[in-house]
Amino acid sequence: MDPPATSHALVAAEDLPxxxxxxxxxxxxxxxxxxxxxGGPGGTDIAVPAQFLLxxxxxxxxxxxxxxxxxxxxxxxxxxAIAAL
Amino acid sequence: xIHDVPTALPPSARRLPLALLGVLLCLAxxxxxxxxxxxxxxxxxxxxxxxLLGTGALLGLAAAxxxxxxxxxxxxxVDTGLLLVFGWLFFGFAALHPQAAAEDLARAPDxxxxxxxxxxxxxxxxxxxxxxxxxxxxGHW
Numbered sequence: 001m002d003p004p005a006t007s008h009a010l011v012a013a014e015d016l017p018x019x020x021x022x023x024x025x026x027x028x029x030x031x032x033x034x035x036x037x038x039g040g041p042g043g044t045d046i047a048v049p050a051q052f053l054l055x056x057x058x059x060x061x062x063x064x065x066x067x068x069x070x071x072x073x074x075x076x077x078x079x080x081a082i083a084a085l
Numbered sequence: 086x087i088h089d090v091p092t093a094l095p096p097s098a099r100r101l102p103l104a105l106l107g108v109l110l111c112l113a114x115x116x117x118x119x120x121x122x123x124x125x126x127x128x129x130x131x132x133x134x135x136x137l138l139g140t141g142a143l144l145g146l147a148a149a150x151x152x153x154x155x156x157x158x159x160x161x162x163v164d165t166g167l168l169l170v171f172g173w174l175f176f177g178f179a180a181l182h183p184q185a186a187a188e189d190l191a192r193a194p195d196x197x198x199x200x201x202x203x204x205x206x207x208x209x210x211x212x213x214x215x216x217x218x219x220x221x222x223x224g225h226w
Contacts, residue, residue: 007201021198033186069179
């Protein structure tokens with residue numbers, strides 16, 4: 001739920017080739033069922049880590065929703081899902 | 086006349102190496118888990134850590150049953166403590182609780198959010214150009 005300015009610094013520092021969006025109110029995070037209340041620094045609300053691979057019609061081809069802080073999809077899993085589209 | 090003299094533990098009953106091995110296995114558990122993070126089911130279940138912690142604690146308890154010396158019993162408690170701490174980390178501290186929508190959604194709800202320059206980005210518009218990988222992350226700190 002970082003504001004755009006925080007993301008801007010991150011995009012610049014890491015030279016990210018994708019776009020980083022800001023959901024400062026958490027509305028979209030809530031709609032996707034991913035709110036982690038008080039999970040951020042200083043007890044701020046943040047998102048549960050998740051990935052959704054979307055077909056052009058908006059249907060979800062593949063997803064990974066973390067159940068543990070350490071549980072993230074490995075890059076190979078995401079790439080395999082993209083290859084299987 | 087028979088005196089009840091306290092005798093040293095016979096070598097056959099000494100289990101200190103076994104107790105130390107138990108502690109070693111317990112301490113290695115988080116590292117075993119970290120090495121398995123690329124395998125989805127090992128990552129999400131924590132199986133490597135549970136296996137090592139369980140084995141380590143059993144070795145520690147077996148050692149303490151045969152060898153009642155304080156050091157061996159303390160090590161068995163250390164094993165049990167590490168198992169409990171890991172259980173708390175796994176099921177308490179590190180557990181995330183996404184809401185049902187995260188798994189139930191069949192389609193991605195449309196939205197418009199600002200990018201890092203403040204320019205609005207609309208999901209449906211991006212999808213008109215092709216597939217989209219939508220990543221939610223915990224923020225940058």
